[in-house]
Amino acid sequence: MAAPLTDQEKRKQISVRGIAGLGDVAEMKRSFNRHLHFTLVKDRNVATPRDYYFALAHSVRDHLVGRWIRTQQYYYEKDPKRVHYLSLEFYMGRTLQNTMINLGLQNACDEAVYQLGLDLEELEEIEEDAGLGNGGLGRLAACFLDSMATLGLAAYGYGIRYEFGIFNQRISGGWQVEEADDWLRYGNPWEKARPEYMLPVHFYGRVQHTDSGVKWLDTQVVLAMPYDTPVPGYKNNTVNTMRLWSAKAPNDFNLQDFNVGDYIQAVLDRNLAENISRVLYPNDNFFEGKELRLKQEYFVVAATLQDIIRRFKSSKFGSRDPVRTSFDTFPDKVALQLNDTHPALAIPELMRILLDIEKQCWTAWDITVRSCAYTNHTVLPEALERWPVYMFEKLLPRHLLIIYEINQRHLDRIAALFPGDVARLRRMSLIEEGDPKRINMAHLCVVGTHAVNGVARIHSDIVRNTVFKDFYEVDPEKFQNKTNGITPRRWLLLCNPGLADIIAERIGEDFLTDLQQLRKLLDFVDDEGFIRDVAKVKQENKQKFAAFLEKQHQVKINPESMFDVQVKRIHEYKRQLLNVLHVITLYNRIKMDPNKHFVPRTVMIGGKAAPGYHMAKLIIKLITSVGEVINNDPAVRDRLKLIFLENYRVSLAERVIPAADLSEQISTAGTEASGTGNMKLMLNGALTVGTEDGATVEMAEEAGHDNLFMFGLRVDEVDELDRRGYDARRHYERLPELKLVLDQIRSGFFSPEQPELFSELVSMLLHHDRFKVLADYEAYVDCQERVSRLYQDAAAWTRVVIRNIAAAGKFSSDRTVSQYAREIWGVEPSHVKIPPPNDTSSAGALFF
Numbered sequence: 012m013a014a015p016l017t018d019q020e021k022r023k024q025i026s027v028r029g030i031a032g033l034g035d036v037a038e039m040k041r042s043f044n045r046h047l048h049f050t051l052v053k054d055r056n057v058a059t060p061r062d063y064y065f066a067l068a069h070s071v072r073d074h075l076v077g078r079w080i081r082t083q084q085y086y087y088e089k090d091p092k093r094v095h096y097l098s099l100e101f102y103m104g105r106t107l108q109n110t111m112i113n114l115g116l117q118n119a120c121d122e123a124v125y126q127l128g129l130d131l132e133e134l135e136e137i138e139e140d141a142g143l144g145n146g147g148l149g150r151l152a153a154c155f156l157d158s159m160a161t162l163g164l165a166a167y168g169y170g171i172r173y174e175f176g177i178f179n180q181r182i183s184g185g186w187q188v189e190e191a192d193d194w195l196r197y198g199n200p201w202e203k204a205r206p207e208y209m210l211p212v213h214f215y216g217r218v219q220h221t222d223s224g225v226k227w228l229d230t231q232v233v234l235a236m237p238y239d240t241p242v243p244g245y246k247n248n249t250v251n252t253m254r255l256w257s258a259k260a261p262n263d264f265n266l267q268d269f270n271v272g273d274y275i276q277a278v279l280d281r282n283l284a285e286n287i288s289r290v291l292y293p294n295d296n297f298f299e300g301k302e303l304r305l306k307q308e309y310f311v312v313a314a315t316l317q318d319i320i321r322r323f324k325s326s327k328f329g330s331r332d333p334v335r336t337s338f339d340t341f342p343d344k345v346a347l348q349l350n351d352t353h354p355a356l357a358i359p360e361l362m363r364i365l366l367d368i369e370k371q372c373w374t375a376w377d378i379t380v381r382s383c384a385y386t387n388h389t390v391l392p393e394a395l396e397r398w399p400v401y402m403f404e405k406l407l408p409r410h411l412l413i414i415y416e417i418n419q420r421h422l423d424r425i426a427a428l429f430p431g432d433v434a435r436l437r438r439m440s441l442i443e444e445g446d447p448k449r450i451n452m453a454h455l456c457v458v459g460t461h462a463v464n465g466v467a468r469i470h471s472d473i474v475r476n477t478v479f480k481d482f483y484e485v486d487p488e489k490f491q492n493k494t495n496g497i498t499p500r501r502w503l504l505l506c507n508p509g510l511a512d513i514i515a516e517r518i519g520e521d522f523l524t525d526l527q528q529l530r531k532l533l534d535f536v537d538d539e540g541f542i543r544d545v546a547k548v549k550q551e552n553k554q555k556f557a558a559f560l561e562k563q564h565q566v567k568i569n570p571e572s573m574f575d576v577q578v579k580r581i582h583e584y585k586r587q588l589l590n591v592l593h594v595i596t597l598y599n600r601i602k603m604d605p606n607k608h609f610v611p612r613t614v615m616i617g618g619k620a621a622p623g624y625h626m627a628k629l630i631i632k633l634i635t636s637v638g639e640v641i642n643n644d645p646a647v648r649d650r651l652k653l654i655f656l657e658n659y660r661v662s663l664a665e666r667v668i669p670a671a672d673l674s675e676q677i678s679t680a681g682t683e684a685s686g687t688g689n690m691k692l693m694l695n696g697a698l699t700v701g702t703e704d705g706a707t708v709e710m711a712e713e714a715g716h717d718n719l720f721m722f723g724l725r726v727d728e729v730d731e732l733d734r735r736g737y738d739a740r741r742h743y744e745r746l747p748e749l750k751l752v753l754d755q756i757r758s759g760f761f762s763p764e765q766p767e768l769f770s771e772l773v774s775m776l777l778h779h780d781r782f783k784v785l786a787d788y789e790a791y792v793d794c795q796e797r798v799s800r801l802y803q804d805a806a807a808w809t810r811v812v813i814r815n816i817a818a819a820g821k822f823s824s825d826r827t828v829s830q831y832a833r834e835i836w837g838v839e840p841s842h843v844k845i846p847p848p849n850d851t852s853s854a855g856a857l858f859f
Contacts, residue, residue: 032119035116035119036119036122036123036126037123039070039116039119039120039123040123040126040127042069042070042073043066043067043070043123043124043127044066046065046066046069046070047062047063047066050065050066050069051065051066060133060134060137061137061197063129063134064107064134064135064137064138065197065198065200067107067120067124067131067134068106068107068138068200068201069200070120071107071110071111071114071116071120072110072200072201072241074114074116075110075114075241075243075250076241076848077847077848077849078114078243078248078249078250078845078847078848079241079250079252080848081248081250081845081846081847081848082248082249082250082251082845083252083859085845086165089165090344091165091838092165092343092344092345092346092836092837092838093165093166093167093319093322093344093345093346094159094164094165094166094167094346094348094832094836094838095166095167095169095315095319095345095346095347095348096152096155096156096159096166096167096168096169096348096350097169097170097311097312097315097347097348097349097350097354097357098148098149098152098168098169098170098350098351098353098354099170099171099307099308099311099350099351099353099354100143100144100145100148100149100152100170100291100350100353101141101143101144101149101152101153101156101168101170101253101255102141102142102143102144102145102146102149102150102152102153102177102661103140103141103143103144103153103240103253103661104140104141104142104153104501104660104661104662104665105135105138105139105140105141105661105662106138106141106201106240107134107135107138108135108505109157109500109501109505110201110241110243112245112500112504112505113157113160113161113243113244113245113246113500114243114246115246139194139196139197140176140194140660140661140662141176141194141199142176142177142192142194142291142660142661143170143171143172143173143176143177143255143291144176144177144291145177145291145293145294145295145580145619146295146579146580147295147388147495147579147580147685147686147687147688148295148350148351148388150661150687151350151466151495151687151824152168152170152350154496154497154498154501154502154687154824155168155824155827155828156168156242156251156253157242157244157245157498157500157501157824158496158498158823158824158825158827158828159242159251159828160242160243160244160245160247160249160250160251161244161245161247161249161498161500161524161825162244162825162828162829162832162840162841163244163247163249163840163841163842163843163845164251164828164832164838164840164841165251165838166251167251167252167253167254168242168251168252168253168254169253169254169255169256169311169315169318170253170254170255170256170311171255171256171257171287171288171291171307171310171311172202172238172255172256172257172288173288173289173290173291174193174195174257174288174289174290175191175192175193175194175289175290175291176192176194176291177192177291177293177619177660178190178191178192178293178619178622179191179192179658180619180657180658180659181657181658182631182635182655182657185631185632185635185636185639186628186631186632186635187619187620187628187631187632189293189622191290201240201241202238202239202240202255203238203239203240204236204237204238205236205237205238205239205254205859206236208237208318208859209234209235209236209237209259210234210235210237210313210314210317210318211232211233211234211235211261212232212233212234212235212309212310212313212314213227213230213231213232213313214230214231214232214233214306214309214406214407215229215230215231215405215406215408216228216229216230216231216408217229217408218408218409218412224366224367224370225366225367225409225412226367227363227367227408227409231284232261232264233258233259233260233261233284233285233287233310234258234259234260234261235256235257235258235259235310235313235314236256236257236258236259237254237255237256237257237314237318238254238255238256238257239252239253239254239255239859240252240253240254240255241253245500245523245524247842247844247845248844248845248846248847249845252859254315254318256288256310256311256314256315257288258284258285258286258287258288258310259284259285260281260282260283260284260285261284264277264280264281264284265277265280265281286303287303287306287307287310288307288310292304292307293619293621293622294621294623294624295580295582295621296389296391296393296394296580296582296584297393297394297621297624298393298394298395298396298397299623300396300397300398300399300402302402302406305398305402305406305407306406308353308354308355308356309356309360309406309407309410311354312354312356312357312360313356313360315354315357316357316360316361316364317364319345319347320364323335323341323344323345324336338365338369338371338375338378339378341378341382342378342381342382343837345382346382346384346835346836346837346838347361347382347383347384348384348385348386348831348835348836349383349384349385349386349456349460350386350388351386351387351388351389352385352395352396352452352453352455352456353396355385355396355452355453355455355456355459356407356410357383358379358383358417358455358456358459358460359410359413359414359417359455359459360410361375361378361379361382361383362375362376362379362413362417363409363410363413365378365379366413367409376417376420379459380459380460380461381461383459383460383461384460384461384462384463384464384835384836385456385457385459385460385462385463385464386463386464386465386466386493387453387456387463387464387465387466387470387474387478387479387684388466388684389684390470390473390474390477390478390681390682390684391584391682395451395452395453396451396452396453397443397449397450397451397452398449398450398452399447399448399449399450400442400447400448400449400450401447401448403450414441414442414450414455415442417441417455417458417459418440418441418442421439421440421441421458422436422439422440425439425485428485435481438481439454439481439482440454441454441455441458453478453479454482457479457482457489458482460489461489462489462491462834462835463479463482463489463490463491464490464491464492464493464831464835465491465492465493465684466492466493466494466495466684466685466706467492467494467495467684467685467686467705467706467708467709468492468494468708468709469681469703469704469705469708469726470492470684470685470705471490471491471492473681473726474490475487475490491834491835493827493830493831493834493835494685494706494709494821494822494827495685495686495687495690495706495822495824495827496687496690496821496822496823496824496825496826496827496828497687497690497691497694497822497823497824498823498824498825499522499523499526499694499823499825500523501665502668502690502691502694502695503523503694503695504523505665506664506665506666506668506669506695507548507552507668507669507695509548509551509552509669510545510548510669510695510696510816511523513541513544513545513548514529514532514816517531517532517535517541518531518532522820524825525825526819526820526821526822526823526825526826527820527821527823527826528820529816529817529818529819529820530817530818530820531817532813532816532817533813533814533817535813536810536813536814536817537810541813542806542809542810542813545696545809545812545813545816546805546809548696549670549672549696549809549812550570552669552670553570553574553670553672554570555666555670556570556574556666556667556669556670557569557570557670559666560654564657566654568613568652568654569611569613569649569652571611571649572611572612572613572649572650572652573610573611573612573613573672573673573798573799573802574613574615574670574671574672574673575612575613575614575615575671575672575673575675576614576615576617576667576668576670576671576672576673576674576675576692576697577590577614577615577616577617577618577675577677578615578616578617578618578656578659578664578667578668578688579618579686579688580618580619580620580621581618581619581620581624581627581628581630581631582620582624582627583626583627583630583780583781583782584678584679584682584683584781584782585618585677585678585683586677586678586679586782586784586787587616587618587630587634588630588633588772588776588784589677589784589787589788589791590614590616590675590677591616591630591633591634591637591653592749592752592753592784592788593788593791593792593795594614594637594641594651594653595637595752595755595756596748596749596752596792597609597612597651598637598640598641598644598647598651599748599751599752599755601646601647601650601651602644602646602647605646609650609651609799610799610802610803611649611650611651612650612651612652612799613651613652613654614651614652614653614654615654615655615656615667615671616634616653616654616655616656617655617656617657617659617663617667618659619658619659626772626775629769629771629772630772631655632768632769633756633761633769633772634653634655635655636761636762636768636769637653637761638652638653638654638655639761640760640761641653642654664688664691668688668691668692668695668697669695669696671692671695671697672697672698672802673697673698673699673700673798674688674689674692674693674697674698674699674700674701675700675701676688676689676699676700676701676702676704676705676707677700677701677702677723677787677791678702678704678705678782679702679704679724679729679781679782679783679787680702680703680704680723680724680725680726680728680729681704681726681729681730682704682782683704683705683707684705685705685706686704686705686706686707687706689701689705689706689707689710690706690710690819690822693710693714693815693816693818693819693822694816694819694822696812696815696816697812697815698718698719698720698798698801698808698811698812698815699711699719699720699815700719700720700722700791700794700795700798701719701720701721701722702721702722702723702724702787703721703723703725703726704726706822707719707721709821709822710815710818710819710822713818713819713820713821713822714814714815714817714818715814715818718811718814718815718818719815720794720795720797720798721794722787722790722791722793722794723787723790723791724783724786724787729783732783732786737780737783737786739776739777739778739780739783739784739785739786740777742785742786742788742789743777743785746788746789748792749785749788749789753773753776753777756769756772756773757769757770757773828840
């Protein structure tokens with residue numbers, strides 16, 4: 012087979028990226044050389060590859076600046092309702108290539124860099140991922156920012172500028188080892204510090220009731236310094252802002268006390284204040300009730316609300332003088348979307364500002380509820396935030412009083428609706444009795460917002476019928492569904508240009524902003540040319556990924572094998588264990604009958620485990636140990652490999668997803684809220700093996716159940732098992748292949764140096780497995796046989812691939828965000844193209 016074209020060669024072809032004008036190329040080269048000289052203070056003799064990356068990044072950023080300024084001017088002129096997306100996580104990944112694509116600059120940059128004797132792909136590889144998120148929730152926020160800009164919404168992302176993002180994962184001796192992610196070490200060319208908008212945030216102190224109202228006194232102050240990152244829409248000249256806050260100690264920190272003896276120690280103690288934005292908590296779907304985390308949650312909310320109110324008051328373009336004094340119109344001009352309960356303190360904080368500072372009466376509650384909306388992301392009980400009351404008493408005493416008042420009024424209402432139903436009051440209270448007493452942040456969010464949404468239809472049903480059942484009975488109109496989506500710019504055009512090109516050749520380019528147009532590909536399901544092209548692009552992506560693994564990790568894989576991929580956080584509910592049991596089953600079958608024909612598979616599992624999650628780390632060790640045995644067994648040859656993909660992150664996802672043949676979405680039904688990796692893999696031409704969980708249910712509806720490999724217990728069957736009592740040993744004793752696999756793991760077959768290493772894992776599966784791995788084993792193994800059978804017929808497989816790509820249109824984050832806009836925020840997406848910066852007809856003063 013001919014060597015696959017490099018992305019460089021592909022981009023030289025006429026493609027969806029358009030053709031670079033000569034003027035653009037010359038201007039880009041001038042800009043590059045100017046930044047190398049004036050910004051980086053280097054010449055070509057001493058410049059490093061990193062210098063060249065920075066020179067290119069600054070050159071591309073120059074093209075953003077005019078559009079960014081013009082967009083903000085436009086918003087101040089039009090004074091639209093603004094959307095504020097509050098999230099403790101924004102998992103952005105790399106910015107350079109995405110910016111070039113959204114500004115239509117990629118070909119010009121490619122050609123300019125080529126003429127300068129450099130390689131664009133090599134420069135792109137130098138950029139650090141902005142890993143300010145753990146997984147799905149943080150990456151969703153990033154996709155939403157892209158869609159909000161592309162849809163022309165006046166939107167802002169607000170979060171924390173963590174100095175250290177999600178840890179880098181190294182595998183040492185088969186175990187996960189965490190290393191600090193010092194992503195800012197070399198600087199970040201995409202951010203702009205805004206010290207002029209620095210704001211104070213208060214902690215601790217005491218509450219005093221006075222004639223003129225309630226006062227929060229004797230607080231400790233930390234300053235919030237904003238760093239702005241531009242967020243360009245796709246070819247529409249809109250550039251929105253992601254504003255991330257960094258903690259700074261005030262200059263008088265610990266020096267207030269008259270004549271402090273230890274001046275040096277007082278200066279060193281500034282670190283204590285600045286630790287607030289030091290590091291992202293690395294837990295996914297798990298609540299760890301640490302004071303520093305609560306400080307982070309209040310820090311982002313307090314700074315953000317001051318910023319929003321400053322902007323709301325200054326409606327007069329370019330002026331900082333307060334113009335709006337009435338807050339009656341606040342909900343008509345401001346939408347706050349809470350990405351899970353992490354920013355829930357926005358509710359009592361907005362109340363504190365309205366009551367104590369703006370001197371409103373309790374009508375402020377109506378303003379707060381109409382302004383705020385809440386997205387629920389999980390139904391796992393261990394993930395729900397329940398903060399001890401004593402922590403609030405110490406850290407946020409004023410907010411505790413406000414929460415008590417909110418709760419009292421809420422319970423008065425419930426008591427009036429359900430007289431004498433004490434059990435209901437206890438279930439619905441924001442305060443959970445016990446030792447210690449706790450504040451249920453999800454209940455605060457439901458009571459304090461006008462809209463509550465789940466992130467896939469099945470998840471929203473569970474939210475309504477179980478998690479918030481009592482609340483749904485009282486306010487059914489509050490509850491909505493908004494099935495998640497992904498941005499097709501990053502997750503198709505950027506990561507899979509070959510596939511984007513062959514789609515554009517058939518149906519034009521409009522699908523990039525209207526993904527439902529992919530339905531037109533159904534006309535080509537039996538088109539031999541298209542079938543050939545789709546298969547060819549997939550094979551090129553697989554060869555490219557195989558070459559990458561060999562170069563970066565010295566791992567050799569067979570690109571002719573089926574690439575069976577499970578990439579997501581390592582968690583028991585996601586059931587990487589089920590995948591491993593299947594791999595060992597395949598291994599045993601090969602060993603039992605080595606001359607039989609087997610469909611070759613390379614199983615790749617990637618993902619990080621929370622550092623304190625012992626079982627998840629043991630699962631990684633099991634994967635690497637099983638891989639060690641299988642990959643070095645000469646009897647297996649190229650027929651089966653098990654690879655653990657180290658340090659899975661956004662930039663690695665962009666490589667592996669286009670190369671995947673099979674997408675593993677095998678969580679226990681009713682546990683995965685939505686999933687978005689499932690959508691990325693579908694859009695890139697992988698077929699799904701999955702349970703009836705999260706958005707995979709809707710994927711099967713869109714593509715037709717015959718075009719996915721669905722298996723396993725459904726939600727009602729899982730519930731029934733829980734009611735009856737789940738007996739895992741029954742499956743162990745009934746299924747000889749399963750018994751053999753578990754006995755091998757338990758006896759040390761895969762860990763001969765430490766035979767007992769995995770015994771607790773097997774014990775968990777047999778005696779206290781909440782996620783019922785063994786109950787779905789038989790159905791899963793049978794389903795995988797169906798997968799192998801279809802894979803042997805390349806044309807039939809590719810036809811199913813085309814049906815899946817054609818059905819992926821629903822899962823664009825443009826569709827999701829449009830639904831939020833119309834049904835929750837009360838704004839209409841706009842396809843108006845803001846005039847480009849070189850149009851000076853309506854320039855005005857700038858105000859961020």
